[in-house]
Each structure stands twice: as structure tokens, then as C-alpha cells.
Amino acid sequence: MKARIIDRDDVLKIADLLQGQGYDVIAPFPGRGRDTFFESISDENRQRFQIHLPNPYYPPKRFVFPHMERLLTVRRSNGDLLIEPTYRESKRALFGIRSCDVAGIYHLDRFYLGREYHDIYYEKRRRNLFLVNVVCTVPGADINNECFCLCTDTGPAAKDHFDLQLMDLGDEFMVVAGTPAGEALFSDSMFKRGSEAHREKRVAILNEVRKQFKKTTSWFSATVRYVSQGAVLDKTWEEIGNRCLECGGCTYVCPACTCFTVSDHQTGSDEIERVRIWDACALAGFTRMAGGHNPRRAVHDRRNRRFFRKLAHYFIQRELSMACVGCGRCAAVCHGDVGMPNVVEMIRRASLESDTHAD
């Protein structure tokens, strides 16, 4: 991968270059309190732009997989059915997407575009999306208490799957190109060649940043093994399930969750639309069939399901990526504190207990 150096003051000029190419450039902006939100960069808000700020809870997943998306419309006319798919394609650039979320989008790529069936709605949005990754380097701003990308190997600096990557070196930024489209921007005169000193500074900063993570769930890989082998006791899942309030919040903030439901709506006297909407395996109706039979009734079975789908080795092999990217959002929003890091911890503790009781 090629890298260049730019002046600190030139960062937003990259956004200008992308706007010049017709992209709607979307960046995280500070909101009220801790929360931040994605918004298109405009003349009005560019003064408020910050490179280092907490990652928005509402993940950037929606730019490729919106929480509600129309799939098709059907019109009845003279006894005929006119079934029309509805596609939206617009050029968008995510400016300042964090490394965990880059891994999230990569996981969605593997899921929706991999294997036998190919999701054309996802594909049309994805191929028009340009990713400018920002390396997280500032504890308290970029790096929050819940972050555990060190354990999922997805950050603080993404290794791949971005178009451009920006890293704060102090007075300057290092810009790495991950794709030919990203590299093409280097023709602009603001990009200068770097030196060995720049590279050393990058390594030194990253080494220091890696020590700043509060949640180092070092048991993550052991949990993958326990879950894959079915070695987590029912008792532990029940303990986890008892703390789940079945709100579905964890799936709505997850950058790697893929499930959806489909619903028809009347839009005119002879016209309907079919939309897909994010769905959550935490919700009781997720597996309920017509007639009322529900093979997965208990809350703990549903919790078990979520973590099995995310962590079982079989699925990691199937997609060659894992459906958890270490962003920590589930830990931040869960009222029962059964987000990923604490579930890993509960499984670890249970394994110690069962060891004590072994004869």
C-alpha cells in the first residue's frame, strides 16, 4: 500500500476532492453529550468538523444496509401485476469511519455478496461507497471504555478494506491508500512523500495507543472455542438470558448484524410497497411461525443464538470474517450489561467455577 503525508490543515481538502468527484461526503459530528452522528459535510457545518471524537452509536452500516429499505413496488392495473424493483444508487464517501466499522462493512460484504445468492440492493449501495478510515489515537475521544478492537484484531488501525486511511501524527497526517481509487487521489499536490521518520512515528504512536485500551477481553479467542464446541453450560446461558431485557438494542447498534424482516405496506389504492427492516434475534417473534409454534421460545436460547452466530468457528469459516468487530457499542447500550465483553467475562468466570467443582 502506498502512503503519503499531508499537513494537518489539509485534512478537509480530501473531503473537498471527494465532493468534487460527486460524492456526498458524510462524517461523524459531535451531538449532545457523548453521542455523535453522521452528517453530510457542508459549508454550514465544516467549522464543527472534528477528526477525533467518539464513534456514533448508530453505526454507518445504514449507508449500505438501511434500517428500512424499499425493495419493490407492485401496482395492480386492469388485472395485471406490475412488479418493479426499486434501487437507490448515490455516490457516498464516509469520511472518518473507524477501523471497527470498516471491518463491519467488510463482514457485510462477505455476507451479502458472498456465497450462492447475491444481494443486488446491497451491491448497488456498496459499489458507490468510498471509505476514508481514521485511525483511533486519542483515548477518551476515539477510544472509549467499551472498545475492544484489540481482541478482535480489527483496530485501532485497520489493515485493509478501506479506500484511504488517515492517521494523526501530530502536525501532519499519514494517508494510506487501500485501493486504486484511493491512490488516484494522491495525484493532488497536497500529498507529499513521507520519510522513514514518519513510518517510525506511526509505529511508536500505535504501540502507545494499544496500551490505552481499558477492555482487553483476552479471553475472546477462548470464548470462540467454548462457543464453537458447545462447551458453554446451559446454566451460563440462562444467567446471561436473565439479564437480557429483550430490547434488541444490541443488534440495532451492531455494525455486523445482518438480519432483517420484510413487510408489505399499502401506498395507494392499487399500489403496495415491500420493505425490509432490520430485525433482531433477541425479540421473541423472530422465530415464531404462523400458527404460533416457536422453536426458540426461551430468552436464554435467543441469547445463546446471538453469540453462537457471532462467534462459532463454523460461521467464521463460512464468511472468512467474524460478525463481531470489537466496537463495544453493545456494551455501551445494553441495560443488562450483557454486551459482548461482559458475556466473554461471564463465560470465563463460569469456566473457572466448573473447574473448581470438577472431581
Add this chain to the structure above:
Amino acid sequence: MPTENIYLPKTAILDRVTDEIAEVKTFHWHFEDEAEQKAFKKFRPGQFAQVSLFGVGEFPTSLPPSPTEQETFFTVRSVGSCTSALHQLKPGDKFGVRGPYGNGFPMDAYEGKNLVFVAGGIGLIPLRSCIVYALNNRDKYGRIQIFYGSKTPSELMYVANLREWEQATAVECSLTVDRTCPTDVWTGNIGVVGSLFKKPGVGIPVENTIAFVCGPPVMFRFVINDLIDLGFEERNIVSTLERYMKCGVGKCGHCCIGVAYVCTDGPVFTYEQIKKLGEDI
């Protein structure tokens, strides 16, 4: 990259409706577009389709016809909003269909083997496809036995087919009902479907035999035990699962159990696989 839209239903036209049993009807239909019909007809026994009632929703349903038959049809119980909407349709009405989906039964791999079909109630719907397929390719298979039971005589499905199979020499067909009413004219067996297995003259071959089992969860559990007692290996017992599904193509996530998406990895699984999925049938 493929540009096909996997969620796009194609227009189908309802030809006629026949009553099966209470709440269950068979819907004969064809695609408006001839090329679609031709492509769809390449389905395998055990596959399924997604049926769209626009404005209500979409549901998965098994394909009871054999690909060796001319007509395409569904047999559906009116149980939820979509299936009730289908029951309201009149011949000539249009709706949506996409598919076929799923793995289906590997009928080629079963060539040279004996086939034992065990069905309960509307569990005969998906197995009908395999039975007709096997009978239309009669020389490719060994003995073919059908054991079918329902709660009462009036709940037996596909009565015309049953009569035909009972009289045919190519297939041994035994029927049973759980109970009868005084008004029923029933001279056959009374008891659960497993009670047929040990009747004199039945003699289920276990060696080189595949057992197809489909029916309500209770019946499924008992029949599996009976077959295992007879000496069947778990990998030679096959069934087809049903789950809540939205897409049918491995994306919506609703039917994912254990390590399998029922829609793309199934719906046909061996009992050996079903046990490992670790969830209720």
C-alpha cells in the same frame, strides 16, 4: 457479478383450487411468463418456493408436485395472514412466486435403494413429490413403502393418490388413523403410524434403505425411535424442516439454527444432522 434480484417475485396465475381437508386446499397455478415456468420446472423433490400475496406478505411453502408431473401446485393450510390471503384467491387471480429454493432430497444418490416414506397429517405434502418422482422412475429404486397416518379418516390428504397407491403393485401403501367417529366408514388400521411397522406381512427392509419422515413434532419423535429400534442408522433417516423465513436465500437470518440456514443448507436434513442442530423440530 450476477445482476439477478433474488427478492423479486414473478407473476403467477391461479388456475384452479381443490379442497383437500378442512382448512387445506391445493392451488394449481402457472407463471405468466412461459420461460419462467420452464425454468421453475427444473425443481427437485423437497425444494420449496416463496409465495407473495402483495399487500399481505410472503411465505415459504413446499412443492408437492414431482418435477415429472405436468402441473405446478401448492397445498397450503390456512393458518396465518398470508396463507389465509391465498385461500381467498379465485381462479384467474394473480400473485407472486419465486424459487425453487433449498437443497431438496438427493433422489439420484438414493438410486438402487429401498425407500420407506413415513408421513403424518399434512407431512405428506412435501413427501408427495418424492413418492411420485420415485414411482415415475420406478426401475431406479428397490422396494417402495408408504406408511401414512392422520388423526381421523377425514384428515387424510391426497385421497385420490392414496387410492391409486393402495391399488398399485409397484408400491406398498399402508394407512392408519388415530381414531374414528361413529359416522366414519373406516375398515383400516387404527393406531399411530408406527403401529403399522410391525404388522404381519409389512417387513421393513433396513439394509440399503432410506426412510423419509415428515409430520408433526410428536409423531416425528416417536417414528424416529421406532426406526432406530428397527435398526436404521441416523444418517439413513431424512426429513425436511420448516422454519419462519423471510427471504429463502440465506440472508434474512430467521431460519438459521445451529450451524445451518434451513433455507439454503436445508430444508432436507438427515436425522444425524438434525440432532446436531440442537433445536426443537
